[in-house]
Amino acid sequence: MNSKKEKIRNFSIIAHIDHGKSTLADRLIEMTGMLTSREMQSQVLDKMDLERERGITIKLKAVRLVHKASDGQEYILNLIDTPGHVDFNYEVSRSLAACEGAVLVVDATQGVEAQTLANVYLAIEQDLEIVPVINKIDLPSARPEEAIREIEDIIGIEGHDAPQISAKDGLNIDQVLDAIVKKVPSPSGDENAPLKALIFDSYYDSYKGVTCYIRVFDGVVKPGMMIRMMNTGKSFEVTEVGINTSKHIPMESLQAGEVGYLTASIKNVKEARVGDTITDDSRPASQPLPGYKKVIPMVYCGIYPAEGEDFNTVRDALEKLQVNDAALVFEPETSVALGFGFRCGFLGLLHMEIIQERLEREFDLNIITTAPSVIYRVTKKNGDFLEIQNPSNLPPAAEIEYMEEPIVSASIMTPTEYVGAIMELCQNKRGSYMNMEYLEEKRVVLHYELPLNEVIYDFFDALKSKTRGYASFGYELKGYKKSELVKMDILINSELVDAFSLIVHEEKAYERGRNIAERLVDVIPRHQFAVPIQAAIGSKIIARETIRALRKDVLAKCYGGDISRKRKLLEKQKEGKKRMRQIGSVEVPQEAFLTVLKYDERK
Amino acid sequence: MCAFLIGEISMENAGIYIHIPFCLSKCSYCDFTSVPLNDTVGRYVSSLLKELQIKAHILRDYNIDTIFIGGGTPSAIESEHIGNIIKTVYDCFAVAKNAEITIEVNPGTVDKYKAESYNYLGINRISMGIQSFDDHLLGCLGRAHTGENAINTVKILKDSGFNNMNGDFIFGQPGQTLESFLNDLKTASELGLSHISMYGLIIEDGTLMKRWLDEGFVKLPDEDLEREMYHQGIRLLSMEKYHQYEISNLSREGMECRHNIGYWRLKPYIGAGLSAHSNIGSKRFWNTSSFAEYFKKIEGCEMPVEDEENLDSETRASEYIILGLRMNEGIDYVEFENRFGFDAKKRFGAVIDKHRRGGLLTKSNTHLRLTKKGMDLSNIVEIDFLP
Numbered sequence: 001m002n003s004k005k006e007k008i009r010n011f012s013i014i015a016h017i018d019h020g021k022s023t024l025a026d027r028l029i030e031m032t033g034m035l036t037s038r039e040m041q042s043q044v045l046d047k048m049d050l051e052r053e054r055g056i057t058i059k060l061k062a063v064r065l066v067h068k069a070s071d072g073q074e075y076i077l078n079l080i081d082t083p084g085h086v087d088f089n090y091e092v093s094r095s096l097a098a099c100e101g102a103v104l105v106v107d108a109t110q111g112v113e114a115q116t117l118a119n120v121y122l123a124i125e126q127d128l129e130i131v132p133v134i135n136k137i138d139l140p141s142a143r144p145e146e147a148i149r150e151i152e153d154i155i156g157i158e159g160h161d162a163p164q165i166s167a168k169d170g171l172n173i174d175q176v177l178d179a180i181v182k183k184v185p186s187p188s189g190d191e192n193a194p195l196k197a198l199i200f201d202s203y204y205d206s207y208k209g210v211t212c213y214i215r216v217f218d219g220v221v222k223p224g225m226m227i228r229m230m231n232t233g234k235s236f237e238v239t240e241v242g243i244n245t246s247k248h249i250p251m252e253s254l255q256a257g258e259v260g261y262l263t264a265s266i267k268n269v270k271e272a273r274v275g276d277t278i279t280d281d282s283r284p285a286s287q288p289l290p291g292y293k294k295v296i297p298m299v300y301c302g303i304y305p306a307e308g309e310d311f312n313t314v315r316d317a318l319e320k321l322q323v324n325d326a327a328l329v330f331e332p333e334t335s336v337a338l339g340f341g342f343r344c345g346f347l348g349l350l351h352m353e354i355i356q357e358r359l360e361r362e363f364d365l366n367i368i369t370t371a372p373s374v375i376y377r378v379t380k381k382n383g384d385f386l387e388i389q390n391p392s393n394l395p396p397a398a399e400i401e402y403m404e405e406p407i408v409s410a411s412i413m414t415p416t417e418y419v420g421a422i423m424e425l426c427q428n429k430r431g432s433y434m435n436m437e438y439l440e441e442k443r444v445v446l447h448y449e450l451p452l453n454e455v456i457y458d459f460f461d462a463l464k465s466k467t468r469g470y471a472s473f474g475y476e477l478k479g480y481k482k483s484e485l486v487k488m489d490i491l492i493n494s495e496l497v498d499a500f501s502l503i504v505h506e507e508k509a510y511e512r513g514r515n516i517a518e519r520l521v522d523v524i525p526r527h528q529f530a531v532p533i534q535a536a537i538g539s540k541i542i543a544r545e546t547i548r549a550l551r552k553d554v555l556a557k558c559y560g561g562d563i564s565r566k567r568k569l570l571e572k573q574k575e576g577k578k579r580m581r582q583i584g585s586v587e588v589p590q591e592a593f594l595t596v597l598k599y600d601e602r603k
Numbered sequence: 604m605c606a607f608l609i610g611e612i613s614m615e616n617a618g619i620y621i622h623i624p625f626c627l628s629k630c631s632y633c634d635f636t637s638v639p640l641n642d643t644v645g646r647y648v649s650s651l652l653k654e655l656q657i658k659a660h661i662l663r664d665y666n667i668d669t670i671f672i673g674g675g676t677p678s679a680i681e682s683e684h685i686g687n688i689i690k691t692v693y694d695c696f697a698v699a700k701n702a703e704i705t706i707e708v709n710p711g712t713v714d715k716y717k718a719e720s721y722n723y724l725g726i727n728r729i730s731m732g733i734q735s736f737d738d739h740l741l742g743c744l745g746r747a748h749t750g751e752n753a754i755n756t757v758k759i760l761k762d763s764g765f766n767n768m769n770g771d772f773i774f775g776q777p778g779q780t781l782e783s784f785l786n787d788l789k790t791a792s793e794l795g796l797s798h799i800s801m802y803g804l805i806i807e808d809g810t811l812m813k814r815w816l817d818e819g820f821v822k823l824p825d826e827d828l829e830r831e832m833y834h835q836g837i838r839l840l841s842m843e844k845y846h847q848y849e850i851s852n853l854s855r856e857g858m859e860c861r862h863n864i865g866y867w868r869l870k871p872y873i874g875a876g877l878s879a880h881s882n883i884g885s886k887r888f889w890n891t892s893s894f895a896e897y898f899k900k901i902e903g904c905e906m907p908v909e910d911e912e913n914l915d916s917e918t919r920a921s922e923y924i925i926l927g928l929r930m931n932e933g934i935d936y937v938e939f940e941n942r943f944g945f946d947a948k949k950r951f952g953a954v955i956d957k958h959r960r961g962g963l964l965t966k967s968n969t970h971l972r973l974t975k976k977g978m979d980l981s982n983i984v985e986i987d988f989l990p
Contacts (some may be wrong), residue, residue: 528961547697551826553982556802556851558929560620560866561880564887564912567922567989576985 005257007073009184010215011131012080012095014120015105016472018115019362020135024105024167024176025079029395031173032065032077048471061201062098062213062259064243069181077180078259080200080215082119088347089476090293091201093122094275097291098200098215098259101129101184103176104151108134108142108164111443112150120155130157131183133176138166154439179276187217188258193284195219195227197254197262197278202269204323210266213244214278215259217289222253226281234271235281236264269326295327297345298406298477299352299372299456300389302333303359303497304341306366306590307578309480311340317363318342321355328355333390337497337583338368343390346372349456368590370499374452377404391501394487397538406452409434411562413445414464414471417565421466422446429454429462430505449478453503488513488542491534492520495584499593509535513543519595524588526550531586557585610618617665617883618865619696621651621688622876623677627712631745631815632773634807637675641895647876648684648900652691657906659695661873661883667692668699669862671707676732678708682720689958702936703861705730709746710753718763726861729760730769730800736787740776743821745811750790757794767858769798774836775829776804777812777821783917784832785839792843797858802827802851830979850929850978867926869919878909885919887912916943917990924951924971924988928981933965933972947971954987 015021065077082095096102102123106112123130132151134144144164151159196589201213214221220228221241228235242250243260254260266272274295277288292330305314315332322328329345346352352372359365378386378394381401390395410431412422419436425435426448450459455475462469488509490500505511513535520533530548535543558566580587625644626637670692677685685706705728706721713721721729735741736750753770760768770791791799804823806813815821823830837847845853849867852860862872865872873881878892881990888911891897900907914922920943927934939947948955948971955971958964963977963984977984 224728319900528963528976528983550983551979552803553980554803554850554978556805556983558850558866558926559863559870560874560882561878561889563866563882563926564880564889566926567918570925570989571985572984573982574989577986 004255005189006186007080008076008186008257009101009180010078010080010099010187010257010259011101011103011180012099013103013105013121014082014116015121015135016107016110016116020107020167021105022171024103024133024135025081025163027167027173028065028077028177029063030080030170031177032067041512053234055097062244062261064245064259066398067177067181069509070178071181075181075546077177080213080259087120088351090295091274092119093126093200093291095200096126096128097289098198099126099128099184100187101180102129102541103131103180104155105133105135105167106147106151106162108136108144108147109139111143111147112154112439118156129184129398130155131176131179132157132159132160132162133179134164135163135167138169138171150440156309165400182576187257189217191218191220193218193256194223194283195225195278195280196285196289197221197247198230199272199274199276199278200287201274201293202266202326204269204423208263210263210269210272210323211248212262212264212266212272212278213259214254214262216254216256219280220253220255221280223498225280227262227278228281228284229272230277230279230285231292232271232276234266234301236266236271238262238264250320268323270322273326295347297327297329297347298452299346299348299374300343301346301352301372302335302338302341302370302390303330303344303356304335304338304368304370304499306368307581309366313363314342314359314367316364317365318344320363321358325355327351335370335392335498337499338370338581339410345476347390349460349571355464366428366579366590368593369536370501370593372456373455373503374406376406376485379403388503391487391503392498394503397486402482403485405483405485407449407478407481408452408475409478410448410450410455410457410473410475411445412448412473413439413443414467416442416444418467418471419444419446422471425462425466426450428575429459430508450475451481451483451505452477453505486537489536490516490520491532491536492524492588493584493586494534495586496536497583497588507536516595517543517545521545521547523592523595526585527586528584555567605914614666614697616668616699616865616870617662618671618861618862618872619662619667619692619871620872620874621655621670621672621677621692621880622874622879623672623674623680624672624877625679626674626676627679627709629745629749629811631743631811632804632807633745634810635675637811640679642683643678646898647894648680648687649877650898651688653901653904654907655688655691655695657874657901657904658875658881661881662696662871665697665871666699667696668702669865670698670702670707671862672726673707673730675707675895676709676712677706678712678717682717682724685726686720689726704727705860705862707732708756710748710756713756715759715763716763718760722763722765727802728767728769729765730771730798730860731756733787733791734773735776735779735783736790737779740779740783742837743777744773747756754790754794757796761795766795766797768796769800769816769854769860770794770796772799772801773804774801774832775824777816777823779832779834780826781828781835785835788836788839789843792840792845798852798854798860799840799845800852801833803833809954811963821927833979834975843928847929848931850981864930867930867942869923869926883912885916887914915990919943920945920947921988923990925985928971928973928988930979931972933967935970940963951988958984958987 013021062080065117067075067077069075080095080098082092103364134147137144148159163172165172196218197214197216199212199214202210204210223238223240225238240250240263241254242248275292279285305311318330327347330342333343334340373389376388378388379401380399423437430449431450437445484506485503486506486509488502488504489496517533517535526547530549531547533545580589624637625640639645704726706726707730733753739748772787840853847853848859871883877897879891880889888908890907891909897907936948965972965974
């Protein structure tokens with residue numbers, strides 16, 4: 001038994017977006033000979049197309065590799081994939097908790113990035129052995145020596161023996177595998193102790209119900225056993241356990257130190273939450289594994305069926321996504337402008353965009369999304385306390401004693417040349433400067449406290465644009481702070497469109513109001529009458545623009561050869577109109593609802 | 604003989620369009636299929652004749668009451684070619700005695716000999732691409748003629764006996780003023796043209812004009828001025844006894860273009876020549892726009908068709924409305940019901956109501972008809988009549 005554990009290495013890969021994590025994972029899988037080259041789909045670990053396109057891994061998964069090391073022995077390497085975005089920090093921490101080591105991929109052309117650093121610190125906190133790897137050495141702009149120096153200076157670990165590889169070309173991948181075997185400790189744990197297994201991922205499919213990806217720390221789990229989720233308290237009978245290669249391979253049992261999957265007729269991922277501890281129902285462990293957190297949404301927005309789309313279809317789709325995504329919450333709401341829809345909560349903006357895209361792509365739905373909002377705390381003059389995430393629910397200003405908004409601590413890593421631009425941006429976003437750390441001569445981390453509602457507005461886009469993509473950004477919720485907030489409404493043709501209402505800081509209201517009005521003028525097509533667009537706080541108009549009346553929409557020539565083309569043109573226009581929202585007598589295209597939250601280069 | 608006569612009486616009318624894709628030079632706003640005059644003209648005309656023979660059976664049971672030779676610039680090629688084309692049409696089709704036979708000409712391409720030949724061939728209507736009498740504007744349009752050329756050409760044709768004559772004019776040109784456009788129309792009236800087409804300039808992709816605009820060399824008059832030109836133009840012409848019968852077309856009493864009305868009333872027609880369209884029964888089909896392809900197909904005795912569409916009766920009904928709305932007369936509800944078997948007023952009640960309220964459709968109970976404002980915004984109305 002012991003010798004079996006000694007031959008196991010559980011590890012994950014930490015890398016910045018685009019630094020080649022998925023490519024390296026592919027190569028490792030290929031090199032261990034588990035799959036033939038023909039079976040290799042590009043980026044095996046990324047399950048969803050969407051992720052592949054965005055080049056980021058959203059949901060994690062484990063793969064078991066068999067590697068014959070240079071000592072001639074066969075080792076089992078369990079590669080546990082981690083999501084690569086700040087929205088999924090908690091999930092990253094849980095998958096790291098399932099490992100004894102982490103391969104740190106550093107791009108030889110870019111060096112160490114802020115986001116990588118955050119995950120490295122997470123890994124170090126969990127006592128993981130860090131195995132640095134320098135990637136992309138095939139590129140002409142590669143500077144491996146600098147990357148090594150950064151690893152040593154910034155992270156404070158040995159870097160000179162790091163394998164220098166090209167994941168793309170498959171160069172020196174065997175060195176990575178050997179380094180894992182050599183450096184990452186084998187798992188400890190007691191097979192005879194009561195069962196303790198960590199769920200680091202779970203997903204739903206309609207055949208098996210929920211499949212949990214687990215790391216067994218103590219004890220043994222096998223089919224037929226009654227298990228209990230220690231945090232949610234639910235019990236289930238195990239139907240299958242096994243390991244994950246290119247497909248699921250059922251096993252008799254999973255033992256302490258092993259990584260694999262488990263099914264137990266679980267109907268919803270909510271009942272098998274990431275971070276929960278599985279134990280034996282009849283002989284439970286005394287304590288669950290540490291670190292379980294119930295994920296709470298930070299960002300909310302309304303999702304509405306577009307013209308011609310059915311409310312129930314949208315609900316069905318959200319329900320289906322929710323079975324697989326414990327972080328997604330939603331409840332029905334009504335908008336005067338958009339009709340029946342849902343208020344949905346997300347981990348962050350990226351999570352929100354992913355859900356929107358999945359609704360559109362996987363479910364082929366036509367939806368309208370309202371501007372994202374955070375949760376505001378309202379204390380009323382009569383002493384009542386409210387949490388508001390839909391601007392429409394804000395009580396009248398006269399009833400409000402004070403309001404509070406969520407604040408995040410943000411760290412921005414950047415080359416020094418952009419410090420000025422970033423400081424200006426943060427200032428502009430009502431940020432409070434905390435401090436600045438020099439990582440090396442030309443690279444700093446800026447620490448700011450920022451209101452979350454500014455972050456979700458257009459902070460990412462603005463940062464990217466002002467630093468030509470060189471800065472990276474991470475944040476976590478710090479707490480709430482009193483703030484002078486107001487509700488700003490947008491009126492189209494004198495009609496209040498609740499879907500456009502926003503809660504903004506008083507000082508920002510004029511600028512935002514003008515900005516939104518200007519953009520709406522650009523995206524709302526001209527009508528046969530003039531359409532005024534106004535921004536208002538209460539009954540006070542703070543900005544006004546007008547969409548001029550359309551004077552001409554006619555085809556001058558229409559003879560024998562023009563008729564088909566003309567009809568097709570009209571059909572196309574009609575198709576476009578179908579995707580518009582009728583607000584009073586004004587047709588508003590769906591992108592209008594998005595423009596409210598887009599970064600404006602003109603600023 | 605007797606059967607033929609009975610046939611002629613009961614036969615449905617149809618039109619023939621013949622495309623001549625040659626021009627002296629390319630205009631800066633033109634995206635039509637046209638090439639410079641070259642030595643393929645002979646081969647092209649032979650192919651045309653053959654195509655007419657191949658297509659003869661399609662209109663076997665129809666009475667041809669309009670023929671339109673368009674382009675390009677049909678007057679740029681020898682009138683003998685035109686003679687052969689007309690002769691072949693007569694050979695292959697049943698052409699009505701009073702058929703309207705139009706040829707498009709450009710100023711400066713018709714001399715006395717050509718004019719008399721056209722007359723002799725039975726051509727009885729001229730459509731001339733005058734566009735403007737202002738030489739500066741003509742230069743910008745890339746036209747190969749002056750205003751004076753146009754005046755002279757009109758005179759030559761009149762002298763040869765043509766009195767059914769259209770002039771094409773363009774408004775909304777870069778640099779054009781309201782005054783200059785109205786002057787053009789006044790001159791046209793003084794020349795005694797019986798028909799005037801006035802088109803708002805359309806900027807097509809891939810044209811020289813489009814590039815000039817994109818690069819900022821020229822600037823279009825704004826929308827308000829463009830509409831001003833249109834409405835004032837119509838008003839001026841009405842005082843000169845031209846009545847508007849379609850969005851872009853006006854004529855003196857009884858001088859409307861029957862061939863074009865055929866398009867807007869969804870009458871059957873066939874087209875011959877490069878990229879020419881045909882419309883008959885439930886089908887629309889159109890020829891290839893490639894010379895090589897065209898020659899190859901025709902020489903192999905094949906129809907040179909590039910593509911076709913088969914339209915169901917719903918789509919046909921909507922086409923009928925969309926095209927009919929272009930005409931000042933509009934669509935006669937009774938005629939519509941006779942043709943399509945349902946009451947448009949009932950079927951489209953909500954849409955009609957909406958556009959009446961918006962001031963784009965008239966309140967007529969007998970006809971579906973655009974208002975003056977509706978003529979400016981016809982696309983908005985038409986969209987709602989798509990199936």
